[in-house]
Amino acid sequence: MAMRPDRPITTLCLNPALDVTYYVHTLIPDEKSRADSARHDPGGNGINIGRALARLDIESHTICVIAGAVGQIFKTLLKDELNHVVFEEVAGETRINTTIIETSSRNQYQITGSGSDIPPADIERIANDFIEVTGNGYGIITGSCQPNVPMTLYADLVRRLNQQGARAVVDTHDEKLKLAIAEKPFLIKPNKHELEQMLGKPLNSVEAVAECARQIQRSGVEYVCVSLSFEGALLISPDNSFYATTLDVPVNTTVGAGDSMVAGMVACFNHHDDAELALKWGIACGAGTVIHPGTQLFEEKDIEALKQKVIIKKLDI
Template identity: 50%
Template sequence: MTTQMLKKASQPIGTLSLNPAVDMTYEIPNLLKDQKVHATATRFDPGGNGINVGRALKRLETVAQNHCMIAGEIGLFLKRLLAKELDDVHYEEVVGETRINGTFIEQSPPAQYEISGIGPEIPPLQLNTLLERFIDHSVKGFGVLTGSLQQNLPLTLYADLARRIAEGGGRAVVDTHGEALRHAIDAQPFLIKPNRYEFETLLGRPLEHIEMVATEARALQRRGIEYICVSLGAEGALLTGPDNTCYAVAPTVPIRSSVGAGDSMAAALVAAFARGATPLEALRLGVACATGTVTQPGTELFFPTDIDLYFDSIVIRQLDI
């Protein structure tokens, strides 16, 4: 099924990375206060949500045009890393330094700590150049708006871009959090993909059961969003659309690192919908890709072989909500 799906022609897809990063991952035995700890493994990966979506799309044999802001020596390092990962990247360079994100994976007790760096400010000229190029491509198909925004950018930016994509005939996909997500919802994008914590934060209350998540997703979907996917970590994911709500149970696998799992799911959903797949096929592909990603170290993503390994074992049930 996955092979047949991914052989179909895809609509054009654009990704936007306003605040990319070099991801640095350390695996350590345990953290000790005020003591030096020696890593058992270290790796550097190109990072940032938009970058990860682009990387995942390529592994899904899906052509995407990627639009990325870089700065300084770290930006040049990121550019070299991306040369191995992405084929079609359009860069704008600004003054400052591309951020470095840190992930510390503790082995005993098992824990993961993530630190997000601060990216450079983006001047209006470079911002507009990058955004116009992104919009011109995304109105032909899908535009993926994901990740954090620099401090000098308005929290309404993704909402504004989602409206422009829709007005041009395209479909906006938004995967962000906080006020940026709240504003984006008002723009009625085609798809949003918060994780459970982001969804609970948006609503201002905990959602203890899958049925509670489904009920709130349905209420939000009726505000004009075509699809809402809530990723649930090891529990899987839920997809609410015009016709039904489906819940996919994730396979049980050893977790190495969860970084990039949500981006892998977002990419899979876009890759599926851009090929005219059904919501069930899109959800199954999303959970398969996310499952493959959590078995990898650092911010390494799934491999195509992971999809075949997990796709058919994912159980999906329809919720009467």
């Protein structure tokens, strides 16, 4: 029986994907590359967060948009990995994302589909369903949008969540992230690259990332987490800035690491407003996921031990 969280948690997965992962020894241009093995997984940031929360034994709702024949395969693959899911069926096709792991070099190539347009009336219905199901809980808004979805959608959702006393958590990029930040979400988690892109400048040290994240925090975002891939992550709280290096784990694929991190932090914040502990949860869940192939996520049994190994440094930024 999953533990009931203090506040209900709802994740919006507007643009999920059928994830295909191929393991290829060496990719050679203009030659046919044979896959040694392949995996098919239901993917998309929101789906991963729902799956990660379920693994942490935390009940949550997922609002998931599906379309066409690929959408049906996606639904079948998802099986019962999510606690409560509302499938919003729309016209078009659910996208297919492809990851190629070149085993000789350990290089990872990712090709991401953009998804089919959603009729505006459906966008409105989906947004309303998300707002209603979230209530005053955590509303996690994550991932990319189909090409015709207005840039302002995520910002509008943050504003509506704030109006009803919910805590908005945003993990997206580009203009969507910038506009959402202006509406003051509870937590954001860009990776360093997404932050650099949004700010239009390179950030060459952990301190430089922390300074920029602090400016965003001061603008009204309660917690700003910036993930730094194999270099760990930063969490800027109203009181201080915390940096954790990553854990030394065998890396398989990093797909879903950021999503696992978001799920871990929300799981922690739901019980304690403790930034240090939340960062430990985030790092442990992220590291727990990179150990596994494809979009397979962390095992709950590993999380406690991983959390114990996280070393947090206060930056006083």
